Amino acid sequence: MSEHLRETHRRRTFAIVSHPDAGKTTLTEKLLLFGGAIQMAGSVKGRKAARHATSDWMALEKERGISVTSSVMQFPYEGHIVNLLDTPGHADFGEDTYRVLTAVDSALMVIDVAKGVEERTIKLMEVCRLRDTPIMGFINKLDREGKEPIELLDEIESVLGIQCAPITWPIGMGQRLRGVVHLVSGEVHLYEQGRNFTRQDSTIFPSIDAPGLAERIGEQMLADLRDELELVQGASHPFNKDDYLAGKQAPVFFGSAVNNFGVQPLLDFFVEHAPGPQPRATTSREIAPEEETFSGFVFKIQANMDPQHRDRVAFLRVCSGKYEAGMKSFHVRLGKEVKLANALTFMASDREIVETAYPGDVIGLHNHGTISIGDTFSAGESLAFTGIPNFAPELFRRARLRDPLKLKQLQKGLAQLSEEGATQFFRPLMSNDLILGAVGTLQFDVVAYRLKDEYSVDASFEPITISTARWVKGGTPKKLEEFREKNAMNLGLDAAGQLVYLAPSRVNLQLTMERWPELEFAATREHA
Ligand code: G4P
Secondary structure, three states, X not given: OOHHHHHHHOEEEEEEEEOOOOOHHHHHHHHHHHOOOOOOOOHHHHHHHHHHHHOOHHHHHHHHOOOOOOOEEEEEEOOEEEEEEEOOOOHHXXXXXXXXXXXXXXXXXXXXXXXEOOHHHHHHHHHHHHOOOOEEEEEEOOOOOOOOHHHHHHHHHHHHOOEEEEOEEEEOOHXXXXXXXXXXXXXXXXXXOOOOOOHHHOOEEOOOOOOOHHHHHOHHHHHHHHHHHHHHHHHOOOOOHHHHXXXXXXXXXXXXXXXXXXXXXXXXXXXHHOOOOOOEEEOOOEEOOOOOOXXXXXXXXXXXXXXXXXXXEEEEEEEEOOEEOOEEEEEOOOOEEEEEOOOEEEOOOOEEEOOEEOOOOEEEEEOOOOOOOOOEEEOOOOOOEOOOOOXXXXXXXXXXXXXXXXXXXXXXXXXXHHOOOOEEEEEEOOOOOOEEEEOOOXXXXXXXXXXXXXXXXXXXXXXXXXXXXXEEEOOOHHHHHHHHHHOHHHEEEEOOOOEEEEEOOHHHHHHHHHHOOOOXXXXXXXXX
16 A cells, blocks of 8 residues: 555544534543643643733633634544644534534534533534534533433434434443443443543453443442343444434443543554544545545634734645645635745644645644635646635624724734635725624624733724625626626725625615626635
8 A cells, every 4th residue: 555545544544523612622631632732631721821821812712611613633543644724613613513513524512411401512413514524423411410321322313313323331420330331342431430430540341241230330230230231222223324424323421531541442542443534525626535646625724823922823734646845736716836845734833834634634834814715736737626615704893992003903813813714804995994704793792802812902993884795796797897886885895805885775886786786795705
């Protein structure tokens, strides 16, 4: 097998999705621990705290109890290279999450044993279903009392519309938690205080019939377990890899992330069965990861990742070929060859310069405003990857500056933060207003906070009568000019300088569109 194929096939790129508080951060930390990416439990939270110290923006995250960033972490495990893409959990940051999900090959859904399927999980699952993304489930907080396991699987099946195949099964719950049974290997993993629950540091019986097990968990518990397993085997589906890969069946695990219990069986099963890098569609053809020429797309942009460096990073998922430091690549939208130097990878410990990256990997490119979400990089072919969603803003506010001398900084901040894709920035043709469009109201607070923190600009956002935006294109240059003159009051430019119609109402938009049938009024800006 060629090096390219070997490297490609050992990659596993996935995202963890959950309703806030189900335990995504805690589980991420434990997975990184198994990957040797961090040395000590508590490091992820520690990292959060360290960043909190350097950037008050993180204080906002803490105050609201949400995660507004998503990060990429790579770690090796059992001969595989795992790329974990974190997703923000709060509803207002949904777009970012959707785009992260376009860059993964599978997802892991964390569910709180007491709360069951929650609203965000339902939304996120809908997105996974659009692309038939294979999903595994981890039912968390087994050290607490929760719903009956069978009831939970029923709930997942009926609410999320996906078959469940339990891979581990809990023995008791809360105070009575004694362990889990691995339904595929037959092994029983005991839950014991003071253990780390790695394979080296846990008591594992080869089966429920193994001598000594009854003494450890109690005769009654074992008898109940036998009955329950019989019931489970009758009522649930056995694991079927094809169904899992087709996104029709979710293997489900039980455990307690904070205690690291039940996490290793999940990770072992994950690297064995989760899909490697999958082919990706472009407007002209499908790109297979096995192809040796380089291609990839940008699914996320983040400004000021490190406030001390004031950098903007574009996250690119490699779809085929190999990235090598310093290589030249074709930036399709600009129609230009560019040098990709100093790409970053995001190890949990710190950022490091990567020398090579393979399909499934995510690299961070330094962005000086030339890279947009959705951009394709190739080895020269005019490809455009499809399916990276772009959302039209539905809420608009005017930025109001407390110190007029800071106008330049405000413009720069709004433009740079808008590159991340969660907000869009417009300048009307006829006024000096700076208008921000967003999908959720929380984004205005975040932008105001970040403007202050990262750009030292004190600004607030006030209501304005704009109900929707449309990108105006098409027609002859003469028609377009005529349209511009007649509608200057409602026209503006976006951050990239494209013409946008800022409609005061839906009715107004409707009438304008009828009046100018030669022109196209696009609901989203074109990416490629
Ligand atoms: P999120 O990223 O999905 O939002 O969840 P996160 O991991 O931050 O976990 C949310 C809370 O649930 C945390 O408590 C965390 O410690 C707790 N938790 C995670 N896994 C388990 C588990 O297996 N059992 C129990 N009992 N709790 C769990 P917190 O009080 O919000 O934070 P902290 O002060 O404990 O860090």
